[in-house]
Amino acid sequence: MGRPKRRLVFMCRKHNTIKEIKLRNINYHIAITLDGYICREDGSIDGFLMEGEHAEDFIKSLDSYDSVLMGRKTYEFGFQFGLKAGQPAYPNLKHYIFSKSLDFNQTEAVKLVKSNTIEYVKDLKNSEGGDIWLCGGGELAGALFENDLIEKLTLKVNPIVFGSGRRLFESSKKFRDFNLLSSKVYDNGVILSKYEIKKHT
Secondary structure: OOOOOOOEEEEEEEOOOEEEEOOOEEEEEEEEEOOOOOEEEOOOOOOOOOHHHHHHHHHHHHHHHEEEEHHHHHHHHHHHHOOOOOOOOOOOEEEEOOOOOOOOOOOEEEEEEEOOOHHHHHHOOOOOEEEEEEOOHHHHHHHHHHHOOEEEEEEEEOOOOOOOOEEEEOOOOOOEEEEEEEEEOOOOOEEEEEEEEOOOO
């Protein structure tokens, strides 16, 4: 069992009412190799298993989020499949793209964040909404992890070894331990493991 959602309570002085807002959790939900890489050095994911029951479960899991966070490299990965800058990669999810170099016309569905990443994400977590999917990549995840902004970790562990590539949290050196919430083994060897990051007091 995971912890109950954290809550903030705000009082509106004008109307003398109390409004309760659930603090949104960020779930870093990503595929990874046995040796801890989320992609190869060039950003490719050749070798990851793309079909099977685990892929079907992943598509279903997207219904549990209402927003997705991506770094530039993760967003640009979709360009090779026809995605255009400024377009959403996933329907029904609000996108937040973090990049200093990208430039495109923003829409209600796709927002571009060029600076103040940590403060922006803190404000996002304190806004109304559901759980947030951190799609990648490692640099963005490392920055959020360093600032204790990730509550959950969902790993699709593929039965392969890359030997080198981009790591789960890239350059982060921070220590954390985790509670295992659940684990599922698929026939093709993929293991889906869900964790909750322990809070240190």
